[in-house]
Structures are given as structure tokens and as C-alpha cells.
Amino acid sequence: MASKNILVKVNSLTRIFDVSKPWLNRILEREKKQFLRAVDDVSFSIIEGESFALVGESGSGKSTVAKMVVGLLDPTKGSIIIDNIDISDKNKKEELRKLRAEIQMIFQDPFASLNPRWRVDKIIAEPLKSFKLEKSEKQISARVDELLSLVGLDASDGRKFPHEFSGGQRQRICIARALASKPKFIVCDEPTSALDVSVQAQILNLMRDLQDEFGLTFLFISHDLSVVRHMANHVGVMYLGRIVEIANPKVLFENPQHPYTRMLLDAIPDLEMSNKERKPIEGEIPNPIDPPSGCTFHPRCPYADEECKIKIPAPINIKGIMVACHGVARGRIPAKQ
Amino acid sequence: MSENILDVIDLSVEIPTRHNILKPVDGLNFNIKRGEILGVVGESGAGKSMAGNAIIGLLERPAHIADGEIWLNKKRIDNLPAESMRKIRGKEIGMIFQDPLTSLNPLLPIGEQLTETIIEHLKISKKEALDRAITLLEEVRIPAATQRINAYPHQFSGGMRQRVVIALALAAEPSLVIADEPTTALDVSVQAQIISVLKKICKERGTAIMLITHDMGVIAESADRVAVMYSGQIVEIGKTYNIIKKPRHPYTVGLMGSIPALKGDNERLVQIPGSMPRLNNIPPGCSFHPRCEKAFEPCYNKRPLLSKIGDSKVACWLYDEGYKNG
Numbered sequence: 006m007a008s009k010n011i012l013v014k015v016n017s018l019t020r021i022f023d024v025s026k027p028w029l030n031r032i033l034e035r036e037k038k039q040f041l042r043a044v045d046d047v048s049f050s051i052i053e054g055e056s057f058a059l060v061g062e063s064g065s066g067k068s069t070v071a072k073m074v075v076g077l078l079d080p081t082k083g084s085i086i087i088d089n090i091d092i093s094d095k096n097k098k099e100e101l102r103k104l105r106a107e108i109q110m111i112f113q114d115p116f117a118s119l120n121p122r123w124r125v126d127k128i129i130a131e132p133l134k135s136f137k138l139e140k141s142e143k144q145i146s147a148r149v150d151e152l153l154s155l156v157g158l159d160a161s162d163g164r165k166f167p168h169e170f171s172g173g174q175r176q177r178i179c180i181a182r183a184l185a186s187k188p189k190f191i192v193c194d195e196p197t198s199a200l201d202v203s204v205q206a207q208i209l210n211l212m213r214d215l216q217d218e219f220g221l222t223f224l225f226i227s228h229d230l231s232v233v234r235h236m237a238n239h240v241g242v243m244y245l246g247r248i249v250e251i252a253n254p255k256v257l258f259e260n261p262q263h264p265y266t267r268m269l270l271d272a273i274p275d276l277e278m279s280n281k282e283r284k285p286i287e288g289e290i291p292n293p294i295d296p297p298s299g300c301t302f303h304p305r306c307p308y309a310d311e312e313c314k315i316k317i318p319a320p321i322n323i324k325g326i327m328v329a330c331h332g333v334a335r336g337r338i339p340a341k342q
Numbered sequence: 343m344s345e346n347i348l349d350v351i352d353l354s355v356e357i358p359t360r361h362n363i364l365k366p367v368d369g370l371n372f373n374i375k376r377g378e379i380l381g382v383v384g385e386s387g388a389g390k391s392m393a394g395n396a397i398i399g400l401l402e403r404p405a406h407i408a409d410g411e412i413w414l415n416k417k418r419i420d421n422l423p424a425e426s427m428r429k430i431r432g433k434e435i436g437m438i439f440q441d442p443l444t445s446l447n448p449l450l451p452i453g454e455q456l457t458e459t460i461i462e463h464l465k466i467s468k469k470e471a472l473d474r475a476i477t478l479l480e481e482v483r484i485p486a487a488t489q490r491i492n493a494y495p496h497q498f499s500g501g502m503r504q505r506v507v508i509a510l511a512l513a514a515e516p517s518l519v520i521a522d523e524p525t526t527a528l529d530v531s532v533q534a535q536i537i538s539v540l541k542k543i544c545k546e547r548g549t550a551i552m553l554i555t556h557d558m559g560v561i562a563e564s565a566d567r568v569a570v571m572y573s574g575q576i577v578e579i580g581k582t583y584n585i586i587k588k589p590r591h592p593y594t595v596g597l598m599g600s601i602p603a604l605k606g607d608n609e610r611l612v613q614i615p616g617s618m619p620r621l622n623n624i625p626p627g628c629s630f631h632p633r634c635e636k637a638f639e640p641c642y643n644k645r646p647l648l649s650k651i652g653d654s655k656v657a658c659w660l661y662d663e664g665y666k667n668g
């Protein structure tokens with residue numbers, strides 16, 4: 006195996022949104038400013054050629070991490086280092102410009118992210134032109150044809166418009182566009198959530214093939230744990246803006262450590278039809294504007310104690326698993342049966 | 343043998359357009375028994391919602407029932423005038439849609455919405471209706487229902503809102519509930535709560551439930567039987583266990599194989615090539631044939647009908663005695 010080279014390193018990433026009412030309302034209603042910590046002290050790294058997945062329920066901060074990693078949103082705190090370049094380092098204009106071509110993003114809604122008035126060949130050629138990657142029109146058109154066939158479409162599809170394609174085909178167009186600039190790193194935010202399982206299977210297979218062929222590195226975001234298990238080398242579980250556990254998917258699914266991970270896994274409807282009696286799930290996700298103190302999972306956690314209510318648990322490492330939980334650290338959580 | 347709450351016979355829905363007539367639902371046959379959950383699955387555009395809307399009489403024009411019969415509690419309902427159908431909806435058939443906000447009035451406290459519906463259908467006093475509303479909210483596991491009866495929809499989380507919608511759908515004790523993707527917009531943890539509520543009311547009240555979804559996991563957890571739809575038709579229907587563990591129709595086989603597993607090795611996913619045909623371009627014969635690797639001579643021009651194979655019913659020439667042995 007080749008040496009394990011870290012391509013992406015995220016350090017203590019934090020993003021706070023100001024969600025206050027307008028100034029006048031605040032004065033009249035005597036309200037304080039309100040802040041929402043969408044992402045709180047998130048750290049992880051991704052090895053070149055591997056896939057790192059973020060899972061978690063709606064509002065846990067997955068997309069906010071993704072947007073910061075591709076530079077669409079500035080972090081409040083923390084750093085992102087890609088290919089040894091800190092992407093917030095304003096002194097490295099030239100390197101950053103090059104780096105930008107190496108990072109691409111694929112979104113959930115393949116229709117909203119394609120310009121409906123542009124022909125597909127123009128959509129795919131756009132990054133080639135803006136990054137000045139091919140010189141002549143002829144080279145561009147040859148490359149577009151190549152990209153279309155790479156994602157399983159026909160060269161003649163380039164002359165059509167997005168609305169002439171099904172959801173799965175549109176996502177293929179997005180992937181072709183993302184591949185145009187020969188990126189090293191692709192951030193995929195729920196790339197198959199809007200698709201049927203049969204079409205999802207086509208897209209997931211395609212993404213794995215492309216990864217094998219070009220050694221691509223993925224940050225893969227999904228709320229579907231079975232998809233994540235299928236795609237990722239490492240999985241980070243998010244809850245209310247924090248990563249509570251990182252493990253490889255096999256370990257995570259067979260031996261989840263954090264009580265939240267366990268609850269999440271218990272909730273997945275399974276096709277085994279084992280007829281197991283499920284524990285009803287406790288409570289709801291708390292209001293992110295006024296999250297619980299200490300470990301934010303404590304109101305729903307069956308193992309919470311006094312320490313959990315006051316102290317944020319620090320991540321610890323056990324046998325290659327990163328987990329942030331007082332209960333686990335103190336050996337209070339029974340092994341999963 | 344338990345009685346059928348719903349009987350759907352040869353149901354077809356048509357949409358006339360300038361060029362031709364589209365058939366989003368094409369000859370459906372199924373029934374749902376008292377206390378039974380029938381799952382309806384299939385890819386986007388298969389006609390699941392159209393079928394559900396046809397049953398509750400909510401097809402949007404120009405779509406209309408072109409053929410077939412719908413019987414609810416041994417009473418034919420597909421040919422009723424709009425006004426009688428409106429009375430049946432809410433009273434005898436409850437509805438739950440994907441987006442809870444479409445079913446709730448944002449300006450009214452949920453208690454008022456519930457009592458209004460209860461009084462409209464059950465003719466009981468305001469006080470009795472209020473008690474009933476609280477019981478209903480408790481039944482769908484809204485914590486502290488008595489305190490929350492005056493809350494507005496926006497004060498509830500997505501999962502709680504969907505539970506209020508379920509309470510609303512149950513308000514008049516309907517014998518049939520049609521739930522169209524009731525958990526699709528929700529997180530797994532909330533989804534699990536909704537499924538358990540649906541199962542509970544089905545068991546405790548004997549309500550028949552038509553559960554439309556494209557999530558096989560949800561079906562596996564809740565349905566007694568499953569109907570698999572493909573381009574407007576049922577291609578396979580049978581006990582949930584058989585559909586999931588022993589699928590027979592090549593489309594069902596592909597559908598089951600395309601779901602990433604939660605256990606075992608990360609094998610390549612089974613891929614059904616291509617996508618579902620558009621309504622203006624339904625292939626002749628078995629409409630699945632362009633995507634079917636088992637397709638053979640009769641498939642190209644003869645339409646297979648649902649016929650009994652073991653415990654299930656399957657519409658595929660592979661299982662036809664006449665063709666089986668060549």
C-alpha cells in the first residue's frame with residue numbers, strides 16, 4: 006500500500022451564526038442577541054484516496070462543515086488545510102487559485118445546481134473555461150465528450166438541456182462537471198438523497214469506480230447510514246454541531262461506542278426482518294439556539310450523570326475509535342449486546 | 343378470515359393531453375383488510391400517489407378515474423358525487439401527506455384544529471371533543487398533551503407536527519388511513535417514532551393503512567403486505583417477508599439488491615440499468631422489458647398479468663406455465 010498521505014485536515018472548526026431579530030425588535034422586545042453554533046470544534050482528517058463521511062440528523066451541521074471546507078463559507082474559528090495549504094491564508098493567492106480547481110462539490114438537488122438555460126455541454130465546459138484548462142474549442146469539446154462517457158452518458162446528450170434528463174442522469178451531469186477540472190478532492194453533500202434507490206445504486210457505483218480510477222478523495226455527507234457504510238473509509242457522527250464519534254464503518258456499525266451513535270443505529274429500519282423489539286427513542290433534538298449544557302446529548306442519554314450536565318466531554322481514542330463521552334471514558338457504558 | 347376494508351378493482355387513472363392519453367395508473371387490483379398495513383413501494387413516478395389520490399377522490403384535473411371500481415366497507419365510492427366524497431374523507435378515510443405543514447393551519451392552535459375536525463364528523467359537544475383531542479395527542483405520543491393543546495404548529499418540531507397530522511387523520515376514527523410518504527422528510531429517529539405510532543393505531547383500532555413510500559426499510563418495519571408498483575401497475579404483491587427475502591419479479595429483485603446493506607461486505611450494489619419510462623413512452627408488452635435482463639420473446643409485445651405464484655402474486659412471463667419450459 007502507498008504511504009498514507011493526509012490530503013485534508015480540519016482543525017477545531019467552528020461556525021457561529023447570528024440569528025438575532027432585527028435591532029429595533031430586539032430593543033422593543035428587550036431581547037438579547039441570539040447566536041447559533043452550527044458547527045462547534047470539529048476536527049478530522051481525510052487520507053488521500055479515501056472517503057470520510059459525516060452523518061447526523063437534520064440540523065447537526067453537516068452542510069455547514071461542507072460549505073466551509075470548499076470555501077463557500079468562512080469559519081468563525083479553526084482552520085482547514087488542503088494539500089498543505091491553509092485555505093484561509095490570504096498571502097497564498099496563486100496557490101489558492103490552483104487549489105480551487107482541485108476541489109469540487111456535488112449537491113443534493115441535481116436540478117437546482119444546473120443552469121436550466123444552458124446546454125449540457127456548456128455546463129460541463131464551464132469549469133474547463135474558467136480555470137483555463139483546455140485551450141481550443143476543439144480540445145474543450147473533446148474533453149466534454151470524454152467526461153460524458155465517463156459518467157455513462159452519450160456524447161449526443163451534450164446537446165440537450167437539463168430538463169430533458171431524469172434525476173439520476175442529472176446527477177451524472179453534475180458529476181461530469183465536477184470532474185472536468187480534474188479535482189483531487191470532491192465534497193458530496195447528500196448526492197443521492199433525492200434519488201430512488203435503484204438510481205442511487207447507479208450513482209454510488211459510479212462514484213466508487215471513479216474513485217478507484219482517479220484516486221479521488223471524498224468528503225461524503227449523508228443522513229442515510231446504509232449509504233455511508235457503503236461509501237466511507239471513516240465515519241464521523243455529528244450531533245448538534247459536534248462530532249461525537251469517528252470510526253471505520255465496520256467498527257461503528259458493529260460496535261458503536263457513543264450513546265447517540267447507538268440510538269441512531271437502533272433507529273434505522275432494517276431489512277433483516279428479525280422482528281426485534283425496538284426501544285422507543287427518547288426525546289427530540291433540542292433547540293440549537295439554546296442547546297443543553299455540558300454534553301448536549303445529556304437530556305436524551307440513558308447514561309447521563311452530573312458530570313455530563315456541566316462538562317463538555319473531550320474526545321478520547323480507544324483502539325482507533327475517537328469518541329467524546331464521559332460515560333465511555335469512565336467505563337460506565339455497558340458493551341453492546 | 344378478516345374482512346376487507348378497501349377493495350380496488352381494475353383501477354385506471356387517465357390524463358388526457360393534447361397529443362395522447364397518459365395512464366399513470368393502469369389496472370390496479372388489491373385490497374386491504376381490517377388492521378392491516380399494506381405498503382406500496384416503487385420508484386418515483388410509478389403512480390403511487392396517483393393511486394392514493396384516486397382512492398380518496400382527490401385527483402387533480404385533468405387526471406380522472408377512467409376505469410375500475412373502489413369499494414370502502416362494501417360500499418362503492420368511486421362514482422360518488424364530490425360532496426358525498428368530501429364527507430367520506432376525514433370521516434371514513436384519514437389522510438397523511440409527506441409535508442405536515444400542508445395539512446395544518448399555521449394560524450390555529452392545534453387543539454382547535456383537532457376539535458373542529460372532531461365536531462364536524464362526530465357530532466359531540468365541545469367539551470367532549472377537547473377531551474378526545476387530548477386523548478388523540480397522547481395516543482400519538484405527544485408529551486404533555488394537556489399543556490400543549492393550545493400551541494401553534496410552528497412551536498412543534500417536524501416529527502411532532504407529523505404526529506399531530508396523524509392525530510388529525512385519526513380524529514373521526516376512520517376505518518382506512520392513506521399515508522403518502524409520511525416519514526420521508528423526517529430523520530431516522532423521528533421516522534422510527536412515526537412508524538411505531540402507525541403500527542400501534544393499526545393494531546389497537548383495527549384501522550386499515552395504505553402506506554405509500556419508496557423506503558423499503560420503513561416497509562420492512564411496518565407493513566404486513568407489500569405491493570410493488572412499476573409504471574402504473576402492480577408487478578408483485580405479497581407478504582412483506584416474501585417480497586423482501588424472496589422477491590420474484592425481476593424489478594423487485596433489482597430493487598432489493600440496490601439497497602446498501604447494513605451488515606456484511608460492501609459489495610457492489612445491484613444496478614437496474616436505465617430509468618422508469620415516461621408516461622408518453624411506455625414500452626409495449628411488459629413495460630419493464632427494456633431494463634430487464636431476463637426479457638424473452640413474449641415480454642416484448644404481450645403484457646403479463648398478476649397471477650398467483652406461491653403466496654404472492656407476480657406479473658411476469660418467467661412464471662407463466664406456458665412459457666416456463668420454453
Ligand SMILES: Nc1ncnc2c1ncn2[C@@H]1O[C@H](COP(=O)(O)OP(=O)(O)OP(=O)(O)O)[C@@H](O)[C@H]1O
Nearest residue numbers: 022024041043062063064065066067068069070293
Ligand atoms: N445561514 C444560516 N443562518 C443561520 N442559521 C443557519 C444558517 N445555515 C445553517 N444554519 C443552522 O445551522 C444548523 C446546521 O445546519 P446545516 O445545514 O449545516 O445542517 P445539516 O446537518 O446539513 O442538516 P440537513 O440534514 O437538514 O441538511 C441548523 O440549525 C441550521 O438551522
Ligand SMILES: Nc1ncnc2c1ncn2[C@@H]1O[C@H](COP(=O)(O)OP(=O)(O)OP(=O)(O)O)[C@@H](O)[C@H]1O
Nearest residue numbers: 357364366385386387388389390391392393556621
Ligand atoms: N398533471 C399531470 N400531467 C401529466 N402527468 C402527470 C401529472 N401529474 C402526475 N403525472 C405523472 O404521473 C405519474 C405518476 O405520478 P405519481 O405522483 O403518482 O408518482 P409516485 O409514484 O407517487 O412518485 P413519487 O415517489 O415521486 O411521489 C408520473 O409519471 C408523473 O410525472
Ligand code: SF4
Nearest residue numbers: 300306313330331332
Ligand atoms: S457524555 Fe454523558 S450524557 Fe453525553 S453521551 Fe456520554 S454519558 Fe451520555
Ligand code: SF4
Nearest residue numbers: 628631634641658659
Ligand atoms: S415479463 Fe419479461 S421483461 Fe417483464 S419482468 Fe418478466 S421477464 Fe422481465
Ligand SMILES: [Mg+2]
Nearest residue numbers: 067068069194
Ligand atoms: Mg445539509
Ligand SMILES: [Mg+2]
Nearest residue numbers: 390391392522
Ligand atoms: Mg408520490
